[in-house]
Amino acid sequence: MEPYGSPKWPDHDPPRPSYLPHTPRPPEPPPVRPPIKHSSIAAILFLFGVLGLVCAGAYFSGELQHLLYGSSATQSQAPRPGLVPFGQRQDPIPGLEEADAPLGTPGPLGRTSSSYKFLAVKEDGTPLAYSPCRPIHYVVNSDLAPPSWQPLVEEAVRQASEATGLKFIYDGPSSEVPSPTRPGYQPERYGDRWAPVLIAWSTPEQVPRLTGQTVGLGGSSSIGLSNGYKAYVTGTVSLDAPQFAEIVDAPSGEEIGVAVIMHELGHLLGLDHVDDPRQLMFDQASWVRGFAAGDRTGLAQLGTGPCSKDF
Ligand SMILES: [Zn+2]
Incomplete structure (x- = not known):
């Protein structure tokens, strides 16, 4: 399938400057820290779009993007992103809210x-995931949502947080409409930080991949240093706002609505579909209403990824 979005950011790679010791004493070399090439975020921001809970037989899986590095990164003489004044940067100051240890388990x-x-799985065999050492901020565009949307989102987020240990923070409403080319850094709208996760009720006109029986899409953008x-x-x-409204109007509809959001949050956090109707990440509508053993085993790994203050 096509990636949900592949924002093209310019290369402006910033090698970290090296510092000279104050004294001429040479013996102990300072701990060597390889320069962090931050700019290649450009080449490496991908959004994985995945079909929703109601898939009508069609199957899409997140397609792993293998090119995770910008090749020209080492050529640039540009300063590190954190040293460039706000308003002139292509990405936020690194390390915002990143703690020294995971925020939860x-x-x-x-x-x-x-x-x-x-x-997506990295070279070391571990899954691509969010850093567990910083909160995942999210905003909601509820313009087209059913009136009961808020407790549904809160419950789905609560369960995703419980299964992963990842901390979520609701930053309030947003008027942003999903886009396959959504920038990961939107300082005018969200300030000097990575754009928050966007949860949005949309129409197939706004998001063409919701056309048909697809009720939801979920995916995330990644960086590679x-x-x-x-x-x-x-x-x-x-x-999909019209389909979601029908779902929650049906008997047990709100429970199903929560499950739909949880399924998409599963994609957002890094889970793909499985061919197992006992799991919430099954690619078709099913009776599963919560994260099952397989879902939870995967989510637990996605909640224990490595931390870094370099992005
Ligand atoms: Zn899905």
């Missing part, structure tokens, strides 16, 4: 299951 697994799949670090930085959940 995944909830206990009743039992483990191998019935899960990641959208020259030291090998990779992580998601932001993402989008798009919900």
Whole structure:
């Protein structure tokens, strides 16, 4: 499938300046920290779009993008992004809100299951994930949402947070409409930080991939640094407003609505579909209403990725 969005950012790679010691004493070389090539965020921001819970047989999986580095990064003499004044940068000051340790831990697994799949796996075999050391901020465009949207989102986010240990912070409403080319850094709209996750009720006119029986899409954009670090930085959940309204109007509809949002949050956090109807990440409508053993086993790994203050 096509990536949900592949913003093209200009290369402006900033090698970290090296500092001379104050004294001429040479013996102990300072701890070597490889320069972090930050700019290649350009070449590496991808958004994985995935089909929603009601897929009508069609199957799309997140397509792993292998090109995670900008090749011209080492040529640039531009200063590090954090040293460029606000308003002239292509990405935010690194390390915002990044703690020294994960902010939480995944909830206990009743039992483990191998019935899960990641959208992207790194060279070391671990899944591409958000940093667990900073909160995931999110905003909601509820212009087209049913009146009961807020407790549904809160419950879905609560369960995603419990399963991963990741902390979510609701930043309030947004008028932003999902776009396949959504920039990961929108300082005019959101300030000097990575754009928050956007949860938006949309129409198939706004989001063509919601056309048909697809009720939702979810995916995230990632960065890759020259030291090998990779992580998601932001993402989008798009919900088909007319279909979602029908769902929540039906018996047990709000419970299903929560499950739909949870399924898309599963994609957002890095889970792919599985061919197992007992899991919420099954690619078709099913009776599953919550994260099952496989979903939770995968989400627990997605909540324990590496931290970094370099992005
Ligand atoms: Zn899906």
